Every structure is written in structure tokens, then in C-alpha cells.
Amino acid sequence: MYKSELLAQNLRQMIENEVWKPHEKLPSLREQTQLSGLSLITVLNAYQTLEAQGLVYAKNKSGFYVAERSRQKPSYNAEVSLKKAVQINSAVFHYLKSIQAEDILPFGSAFPNPELLYNQKFMQLLAQHAKRKNSYLNSDSMPPGNLALRKIIANRYILQGMPCTYDDIVITSGALEALNLSLQALTHPGDYIILQQSVFYGAWQAAERLGLQVITIPDHPQHGFDLSAFEQALKQYPIKVCWLMLNCQNPMGFTVNDHIKERIADLLHEYQVYLIEDDVYAELHFDQHKPLPMTYFDRHQRVLHCSSFSKTLGMGTRIGWVHAGQFSDAIQHLQLMSTLSASPLIQNALVDYLSHHHYEKHLRHLRRQLEKLKKKYCQFLKQNLPAMCEFDYHPSGYFLWIRLPEQCDSFKIYEELLSFKIGIAPSLLFRPEHGTQNFLRLNCSYPWNDAIEHAMDQLCCCIENSIQSMPKPSSPSG
Numbered sequence: 001m002y003k004s005e006l007l008a009q010n011l012r013q014m015i016e017n018e019v020w021k022p023h024e025k026l027p028s029l030r031e032q033t034q035l036s037g038l039s040l041i042t043v044l045n046a047y048q049t050l051e052a053q054g055l056v057y058a059k060n061k062s063g064f065y066v067a068e069r070s071r072q073k074p075s076y077n078a079e080v081s082l083k084k085a086v087q088i089n090s091a092v093f094h095y096l097k098s099i100q101a102e103d104i105l106p107f108g109s110a111f112p113n114p115e116l117l118y119n120q121k122f123m124q125l126l127a128q129h130a131k132r133k134n135s136y137l138n139s140d141s142m143p144p145g146n147l148a149l150r151k152i153i154a155n156r157y158i159l160q161g162m163p164c165t166y167d168d169i170v171i172t173s174g175a176l177e178a179l180n181l182s183l184q185a186l187t188h189p190g191d192y193i194i195l196q197q198s199v200f201y202g203a204w205q206a207a208e209r210l211g212l213q214v215i216t217i218p219d220h221p222q223h224g225f226d227l228s229a230f231e232q233a234l235k236q237y238p239i240k241v242c243w244l245m246l247n248c249q250n251p252m253g254f255t256v257n258d259h260i261k262e263r264i265a266d267l268l269h270e271y272q273v274y275l276i277e278d279d280v281y282a283e284l285h286f287d288q289h290k291p292l293p294m295t296y297f298d299r300h301q302r303v304l305h306c307s308s309f310s311k312t313l314g315m316g317t318r319i320g321w322v323h324a325g326q327f328s329d330a331i332q333h334l335q336l337m338s339t340l341s342a343s344p345l346i347q348n349a350l351v352d353y354l355s356h357h358h359y360e361k362h363l364r365h366l367r368r369q370l371e372k373l374k375k376k377y378c379q380f381l382k383q384n385l386p387a388m389c390e391f392d393y394h395p396s397g398y399f400l401w402i403r404l405p406e407q408c409d410s411f412k413i414y415e416e417l418l419s420f421k422i423g424i425a426p427s428l429l430f431r432p433e434h435g436t437q438n439f440l441r442l443n444c445s446y447p448w449n450d451a452i453e454h455a456m457d458q459l460c461c462c463i464e465n466s467i468q469s470m471p472k473p474s475s476p477s478g
């Protein structure tokens, strides 16, 4: 953990223990520097992290103060629920069309700002490979995919402490193909699967396509994942597979702690259930260490781990993979009947790029940029969102998941903002089975400027209008 994160964590604990009361001043930057022995910039970074988390606020030239703890805790219903027939694809289709136009501000997009992902070295290598005849030959890129690329990916697992060989890896066209083929290999129509209550719409689409019945686990307000509801679902239903996202979750942003992951692994073994883990944002952490995937905790080969280069080098690379282990063969069979193989040209260029340590440098730069931007958006929204709204700052990725009062409908806000050429992602896409739709996801990977600030003002204004038009509680009649 970085020194600034450690300091932020200690200060957060002290605020929670009420060492300082709301509106009391924290030690000045200079005092904190002397107290902690850390540099001024490290201390400033820690204070800014607390500010982005809404725990402190800055007063001009006066210092940092403890914020009011007025943020209501979400009402929390720990029930699991069953959805027998999922229908979401059409809504996702129309939503994606609606935000695709070039003049729509892309706060609804699932992908980071392409400018941040642009990588000159990778482009040069791609251009070089594009000129070689061999780059288009399919032989080495057929399932399970380019051998050198699989070795590089396997090494990345080993470096994080997991046993892995290139035979475990199948290269796919993006993570979406890896996830879909894994689910197809493990289920039959009518089977029960577990999803998180709020989850990437691709999971709902996959359930729709394969005719699966979905059990949802409620979103835990503190830990992100509700272990007891998970266990209850495993006891109550004949679950075949879980599709979970535990690192930098889309849309909510949290990363589940290692104790919970360890317990999930035990439960998978106990109930003989497989897990398909969607881990496409794992590289976008702001902490020093990459969060561990479930594969790390899995001692009984129950986990299929899926990821890609879409969120780090660009969605257009369309190269992903699944650490499929014993299911490698089944997945390759399905791949042969669908896309055949991922692009040989891009697989070859990636091998060259990843072999020369360019990627780590690119990732470090990308993480720094995303962290700065996320803090900037948080700072603005903390000050300008109506008081009844809330969101958490998670130190990874580029999404903010904003909770509005329960009576607000984020789909209506999305429709209104579209008329101002502003895109956002309403919660209907992520939790279609839920009665209340009072959340929205915001992509904050675009550089702050006047146009962005104006759009954020417009967003706050639409939310305020939506709150104003909420039905007022009726006054008791006399």
C-alpha cells in the first residue's frame, strides 16, 4: 500500500472513531507532515483521497475539515430473488444506439476515454505487423490461440502467485466472448445461475440468450457482496454457475476483500458450483497491488477467470482470454462453431508489445490519469449534487455509481439529458429485475474542461428537478 493510502486509511479510522467531530479541522498539512514524518505531497494526497470519499472538505486557504455525516445509509433488503425469464437485450440495443452519436457526451460509455488508451508503441507494432504476410495466417491463432500470447498471459498469473500453464488459457474475441462461451459450456437452458443484483448488462444478455433462470444476490452497502445471501441462494436453489465481478465491479466500483473471496471459494467447493469471474477492470486499480482474482483462492478448479485488453489498450483490440483450466477443450469446441478465432494480426502485435515491458509503463500512466480524473469528478459532484444523492469513491476504475432518492427514476433523467446531448447509464440496464431504478452510472475518464463542467451542472440540475417533482408526503388531515 502507498504511504498516502496508509495515512488516508488511518485518518479515516480516526474520523469514524470521532476523534474529530463534523466541521472540526484536521491537523494542517504542515502539522501532519511533522506528525507522520511524511512529505507534504504524500500528506496532501491522503487528504485529497479523504475529500474524494466525502469524509472531509477543504476550505479555501484554511485547511481540511471533517464533513457532516448526513449521508443516509441505503435501505438494504438482503433477500435473494429469482428471475425466470430475462429480457434485456432490446433495451441494451436501444440504449447503446442512443449514446453512439459523436455529439453525445460519453458519460454513459462503458469504455475509458480512447485518448487515455492511445499507445504509440502499440500502434507502431500493429502497423509493422500489418505489412507482414505472415500476420494474416491463421494457423497459430486458431483455438486455443497464439502460443506466445498464451505463455505471456500465463506468466502474468504466475507473477501474481497462481500456478498456470499456457494450456489453461484460451484466447477469445474480447472478454465478452470468453464469458459467453464459458457460460455456454457450463449450462443448459433452464439452469439456475447466480448474478449480482447490479451487474454489467452483458451478464443479463448472456442469461437471456441461453434461457437461464437468474438468482440475484443483493448489493451489500458496505462490502459490495453479501456472503450470507450468497450462501442462502446456494442452499435454496440448485445453482449450476455463478457469474460474478469482485474487482472494480461494473457498475458499482467496489473491490471485495480477500476474506470474502476466500469464503466464496470455500462455498463453491462445498456446493459444487462453478464460478465465471469477470475481471476486465483488474488492471485499473489505484492501490499499489493488483487485486487478486478468485483463481488465487480456488483450490478445487471451480473458477473460470475472464479478462481482456479492452479497458487498457482499447475496445477495438478485441482480444480477451479465459483461464479455463479443465474446460479449455469444451470452450474451444464452442469457439470453433462461433467466431473461429480472435484476429491473428492483433494477437501477433500484442505478443511483440507485451514482450518488451511497454505495457507496465502504459498501465502506470493510465492509472495515474484515471485517479486524478476520478477525484476531480468526485470533488465537483460532492459539492454540486443535491444533498439527497450519494456515491462512494472507490480507488479503481472510472465509474461513479450515484444513488438518487428512491422515488427518482434514472431512466427519465437519462432521456432528459439525451436532449441536451449528454449520455449517462441508467440503472435499468444493470438491475432490470429491480422495482426501483434510482441509480445511474457515470464515466469519469474524460478530461475536465468547461464543456464537461457545464454538462455536470446540467446533470445536477436534472436530478434536482427530478427530486422536486417527487410526490410530497401527504400532510395528516385534521
Ligand SMILES: Cc1ncc(COP(=O)(O)O)c(C=O)c1O
Pocket (backbone or CB within 6 Å): 110, 111, 173, 174, 175, 176, 177, 200, 202, 245, 250, 278, 280, 307, 308, 309, 310, 311, 315, 319, 320
Ligand atoms: C464488466 C464488463 N465485462 C466485460 C466487458 C466486455 O469486455 P470486452 O470488450 O473485452 O469484450 C465489458 C465491456 O464493457 C464490461 O464492462
